[in-house]
Amino acid sequence: MEEKDGLKTVKCRAFDAIPWLRYGFSTRHGGVSLGECASLSFSYQKEAEELVDENFRRFCNANAMPFESLVLTHQTHTANVAIVNNSHRNRGRDRTLRETDGVVTAAEDLGLVCFTADCVPLLLVDPQAKVIAAVHAGWRGTVQSIAANAVKAMVQAGADPKNILAAIGPSIGPCHFEVGQEVAAEFAARFGEKLPLKEHRADHFMVDLWLANRLVLLEAGVPNDRIFTANICTYCNNFDFYSHRYTNGRRGSLIAAIAMEGDV
Numbered sequence: 536m537e538e539k540d541g542l543k544t545v546k547c548r549a550f551d552a553i554p555w556l557r558y559g560f561s562t563r564h565g566g567v568s569l570g571e572c573a574s575l576s577f578s579y580q581k582e583a584e585e586l587v588d589e590n591f592r593r594f595c596n597a598n599a600m601p602f603e604s605l606v607l608t609h610q611t612h613t614a615n616v617a618i619v620n621n622s623h624r625n626r627g628r629d630r631t632l633r634e635t636d637g638v639v640t641a642a643e644d645l646g647l648v649c650f651t652a653d654c655v656p657l658l659l660v661d662p663q664a665k666v667i668a669a670v671h672a673g674w675r676g677t678v679q680s681i682a683a684n685a686v687k688a689m690v691q692a693g694a695d696p697k698n699i700l701a702a703i704g705p706s707i708g709p710c711h712f713e714v715g716q717e718v719a720a721e722f723a724a725r726f727g728e729k730l731p732l733k734e735h736r737a738d739h740f741m742v743d744l745w746l747a748n749r750l751v752l753l754e755a756g757v758p759n760d761r762i763f764t765a766n767i768c769t770y771c772n773n774f775d776f777y778s779h780r781y782t783n784g785r786r787g788s789l790i791a792a793i794a795m796e797g798d799v
């Protein structure tokens with residue numbers, strides 16, 4: 536975790552080694568949001584645009600990202616990934632990208648954003664081809680392999696899976712992601728023995744979304760030693776992160792964001 540101007544961001548050392556890469560996973564600290572959203576929330580649904588804009592500005596300043604270029608999408612737990620370009624620049628609040636849970640670009644100075652609060656945020660970069668992605672992987676997106684769809688879209692944009700670095704950000708951990716039999720059955724059908732499901736109590740199972748997303752990335756050709764997990768459970772660490780389950784939905788939104796700075 537890194538602190539700048541009172542704003543804390545979760546970083547990934549492997550990403551820090553890339554000089555032109557700008558990115559970060561947000562925490563709750565350093566913003567202007569109030570009440571259950573205090574203080575660094577990015578939910579336009581819950582608060583006035585001015586407050587959320589100010590939080591975006593602060594996050595962008597602390598992480599040297601271009602606020603005016605952000606691409607936000609309307610996430611609906613799909614496995615849909617869109618390739619975006621300069622025509623999407625600063626198409627933020629209007630959320631023209633409907634039913635899109637992942638974004639990919641090869642364009643510089645374009646900030647890709649995904650929103651989470653327990654769901655898994657993934658940031659991907661191919662440092663050779665200069666292609667990046669931001670992905671929201673809830674349990675549905677995970678089972679439907681949205682991480683693999685993002686890798687495919689990155690390949691379309693010029694990336695090579697074996698060069699991709701992936702960061703799995705703060706999200707609900709195997710310690711707290713409990714599901715019922717129906718959801719457990721979907722994970723079992725998708726991942727088989729590679730993803731052990733621990734029966735926690737009668738008909739309730741603990742699922743490791745971090746491992747599940749790693750498995751999807753491995754299948755897509757990303758090398759194991761290029762996949763990094765923050766190992767931060769948002770439920771356990773609800774003081775620092777928004778957790779949907781811990782608060783029964785009374786919470787703000789975190790973001791994961793990534794951009795490539797031009798002319799470096």
Ligand SMILES: [Zn+2]
Nearest residue numbers: 710711768771
């Ligand atoms: Zn936990």
